[in-house]
Amino acid sequence: MSAASPFVDWVVGWGRAIRFAALALATALSPSAYRAETRDVALKQIYFTAWQVLPGFLLFSTLFSFVVIEIAVNAARGYGLAAYALELVMRGLVLELIPLVTALFVALRSGAAIATEIGLMKATGELERLRAAGVDTLEREFVPRVAAAAVSVLSLTVMSCAIAMALAYWVMYGVSPHGFADFTRVVALVFGGAALAGFLLKCVAFGALVAVIPIAAGLHASVRLKSVPVVVLDGMVRLFFALGAVEVLALAVKYT
Amino acid sequence: MDIESPVTQVPKHLQFRVALLLAVTLVIVIGFVAYVLYARGVFEAVQRLTLVADNAEGVSVRMDVTFSGFPIGVVRRIALGEDGKARIEVDVPQREAKWLRASSVFVLERGLVGGAKIRVFTGDLKAPPLPNDAVRPVLRGDTQEEIPQLVATSRAILENLERLTGSGGALNVTLANLQTLSERMSGRHGMLGAILGTDADAAKVVGAIERANGLLASLERASSRLDTLIANTDRRVLGDAGVLEQTQATIVQANALLADLRGSLKKLDGVLTEAQGVGANAKTATADLGQLRSEIDEAVRRMSGLIEEIHRKWPFRRETEITLP
Numbered sequence: 001m002s003a004a005s006p007f008v009d010w011v012v013g014w015g016r017a018i019r020f021a022a023l024a025l026a027t028a029l030s031p032s033a034y035r036a037e038t039r040d041v042a043l044k045q046i047y048f049t050a051w052q053v054l055p056g057f058l059l060f061s062t063l064f065s066f067v068v069i070e071i072a073v074n075a076a077r078g079y080g081l082a083a084y085a086l087e088l089v090m091r092g093l094v095l096e097l098i099p100l101v102t103a104l105f106v107a108l109r110s111g112a113a114i115a116t117e118i119g120l121m122k123a124t125g126e127l128e129r130l131r132a133a134g135v136d137t138l139e140r141e142f143v144p145r146v147a148a149a150a151v152s153v154l155s156l157t158v159m160s161c162a163i164a165m166a167l168a169y170w171v172m173y174g175v176s177p178h179g180f181a182d183f184t185r186v187v188a189l190v191f192g193g194a195a196l197a198g199f200l201l202k203c204v205a206f207g208a209l210v211a212v213i214p215i216a217a218g219l220h221a222s223v224r225l226k227s228v229p230v231v232v233l234d235g236m237v238r239l240f241f242a243l244g245a246v247e248v249l250a251l252a253v254k255y256t
Numbered sequence: 257m258d259i260e261s262p263v264t265q266v267p268k269h270l271q272f273r274v275a276l277l278l279a280v281t282l283v284i285v286i287g288f289v290a291y292v293l294y295a296r297g298v299f300e301a302v303q304r305l306t307l308v309a310d311n312a313e314g315v316s317v318r319m320d321v322t323f324s325g326f327p328i329g330v331v332r333r334i335a336l337g338e339d340g341k342a343r344i345e346v347d348v349p350q351r352e353a354k355w356l357r358a359s360s361v362f363v364l365e366r367g368l369v370g371g372a373k374i375r376v377f378t379g380d381l382k383a384p385p386l387p388n389d390a391v392r393p394v395l396r397g398d399t400q401e402e403i404p405q406l407v408a409t410s411r412a413i414l415e416n417l418e419r420l421t422g423s424g425g426a427l428n429v430t431l432a433n434l435q436t437l438s439e440r441m442s443g444r445h446g447m448l449g450a451i452l453g454t455d456a457d458a459a460k461v462v463g464a465i466e467r468a469n470g471l472l473a474s475l476e477r478a479s480s481r482l483d484t485l486i487a488n489t490d491r492r493v494l495g496d497a498g499v500l501e502q503t504q505a506t507i508v509q510a511n512a513l514l515a516d517l518r519g520s521l522k523k524l525d526g527v528l529t530e531a532q533g534v535g536a537n538a539k540t541a542t543a544d545l546g547q548l549r550s551e552i553d554e555a556v557r558r559m560s561g562l563i564e565e566i567h568r569k570w571p572f573r574r575e576t577e578i579t580l581p
Contacts, residue, residue, distance in 0.1 A: 188295035
């Protein structure tokens with residue numbers, strides 16, 4: 001962390017992250033990565049990233065969705081545009097806000113943990129010992145984590161969105177089943193094939209970023225333990241920036 | 257890989273829990289995709305309909321086609337036809353196709369808020385159903401296109417209004433006149449003064465009305481005298497012993513007189529016959545003739561007296577000449 005210019009440092013940091021992402025993708029696509037050891041690592045990562053936080057996160061996302069839906073539906077009714085409230089909720093909350101909030105939540109909880117873990121492994125020489133023992137750290141440690149993070153974020157997002165859809169129906173029509181036809185019509189309008197594919201792709205991209213950027217940052221740690229907090233902080237800033245950039249890109253692709 | 261193990265315990269049934277999580281996620285995703293396919297009518301037979309419009313502005317794919325405010329179909333595709341007209345292809349599910357009839361009218365409306373709307377109006381639901389792949393024209397009812405015209409008209413009206421109400425405008429002048437009028441109306445001569453303009457003219461009119469009143473009073477007096485005159489005349493002419501009755505009596509007398517005269521003339525006729533028969537003995541007959549002549553003379557004298565009396569009593573002129581034979 002002693003480059004001549006912070007800007008050059010910043011660019012080099014992104015370069016490292018992109019290089020690591022490309023390597024991870026290449027490894028994930030090679031069949032040799034799918035072994036019992038890697039699967040164990042991935043299962044543990046999914047467990048820590050998704051299962052452990054599931055109740056708290058679902059509670060949080062339910063409250064968040066409820067507030068946003070209430071605001072959207074009441075504002076639309078106030079303007080006499082109740083017919084568009086449901087579409088607004090689906091387009092704004094389900095397709096955009098919930099994936100981003102989920103990614104940020106996982107980034108805070110697991111991204112920081114991953115960056116610290118890898119940074120410590122680097123600082124304590126753990127990684128060097130593994131490499132010396134002939135273990136491919138990329139294949140055995142990093143790629144399973146990236147894949148697991150992607151699956152976790154997708155899983156949490158899908159569950160949150162399901163709850164949000166049910167809440168939207170409830171706020172809009174109550175428990176009456178007579179709103180179903182109208183609801184179905186709006187679903188057909190909002191969720192085209194492209195929208196669904198884009199949604200899944202975006203969730204996976206968010207999840208992968210949540211692991212890739214912290215790992216790339218952690219790998220940059222020096223042998224000194226003091227460097228670990230610095231790389232974790234750097235990784236988190238980059239992660240938030242990357243999540244925002246993906247969201248903006250997705251919106252740009254969708255609405256231009 | 258026991259890197260995490262000092263910090264967190266890996267629980268039992270880890271595989272099961274993760275598998276459960278992934279299974280729930282997968283079920284939700286598959287279920288939702290199936291729901292979306294159902295919502296988009298993939299599992300349902302649809303009836304195709306092509307609407308031809310001059311301008312498809314505001315129409316978008318997946319836009320609703322409504323009937324009585326209920327969405328019964330969606331726009332599947334918009335294309336520009338070879339004839340330069342927009343072709344809007346609409347999918348209507350079979351269960352909603354009953355609302356489409358051969359006599360249905362399709363209207364494309366663009367409101368101020370929200371997108372365009374395609375509406376179906378079916379007046380006669382007993383008309384034959386619309387066949388599949390039918391091509392129908394769509395009418396346009398466009399609020400936005402009418403706005404510039406509306407604004408132009410409103411502006412003209414506002415300009416007129418401004419011209420009317422501006423200083424020196426017609427309305428101001430009228431109001432000023434109205435004020436003058438109301439001031440005069442509240443003056444000494446009231447409404448008369450307001451109508452005539454000056455007090456002097458009003459005074460003249462008042463004088464004229466007073467004179468007319470006097471004239472009317474004298475006319476009334478004259479009329480009462482005339483009434484008396486008419487009553488007198490009536491009595492004189494038509495009453496008992498009036499002119500008319502006397503005239504009637506006179507006529508009766510004249511009739512009797514004429515009968516006498518006729519008798520005398522017959523006698524004269526007989527006498528003349530005798531006189532012819534006597535012939536030469538005229539001298540002897542002279543005495544009789546003299547007597548007869550005196551009788552005739554007397555009758556004629558009475559006659560002329562009678563006529564004179566009629567003339568005196570009867571106001572109408574009549575030739576009453578009596579010609580002797």
